[in-house]
Amino acid sequence: MLRGEQTVEWATGMVMALAPCGTREARLVLAAAAELARVPVGEFSAAVVAGARGEPVPAPWERALRRAVEALRSPRSGPEGGRGVGLLPSRARTEDVLARFRAARERLAGAPGDGAARSAMDDVAYTLCVLMGRSTVHEAVLAAERHLAGPD
Template identity: 40%
Template sequence: MNDKGVPESGGRDRAEVVAERALVGQATGMLMAVVPCSTDTARRLLAVSAQAAGASLVDAAHAALRLCTGDGPLYDPVADALADAIDRLLEADPPEDPVGCASSVQGLGEYVNHYLAARRRALAAPGDATARSFLDDAGYALCVLTGHPATHTALPAAERLSKAGRRATLAAPNFSAPQPRARMTAARGTPRR
């Protein structure tokens, strides 16, 4: 296995290696969109589940695709190990009060929408490396803006901050368009225009 978590060739033909790498890439993209998580976290989930089940990374990739699409056998030890790894990731406690760069939440909604668009693109084509890269970049931006260390906690935090910002904007009085007032004359107390 190389440094990216992809199996080395080990005497197999090139077409088989390319197909396995594509499968691992597709599973990585699917996990990134479904969990949500970064590329590194998705690859770590695949590696941890493969190791826990005593299977190969390719078996874990197959299990990830079956788990995300709902296809496959009722009992699959690799899919169970992957589901357990995802559960452990999602159950990790998020920071109590993160301090990020989101001092103004006005633009945060645009970042959330950008992430959701990248997520839809990755779900439509999980094998597309460019779609995974856009999703990874959008997730990283949410992490930086919200101060959360992981995408799966940054996304809900950004959504909450964005909604709170919209509610505050809607509830605030509109000072940009003041209503004209009639001036009173001091002597008569009648309006002067």
């Protein structure tokens, strides 16, 4: 049974894998969702973890989490999510970082409470954001996928 901070850490890892995002953003998502649901973050986190184990989560709380994740994914400005990238990285580098991101996300999804998995996700998410010139992980993933899907 998880208690206190462990529950928040576990829920943070779950949000990082779901959104995808870094630790800071995941904690902001949990805080925003808890505020929307009008409950303390610890109580909300416990419900998120319990929901992953098959226990029912109140529908308004599920909607609050969905809204908070959607707000995180929303572009900051314009259809490209803010500033564009003047010089794109090589396709090989983009493929490598995107593959490492997906592996870290999968590892974190399997063990949301693992601090090392959260740290690895934070590192590769940051790298992807810098590489693609984007301010959020969601925008960086989309930009990387567009870059790889584009013409040679």
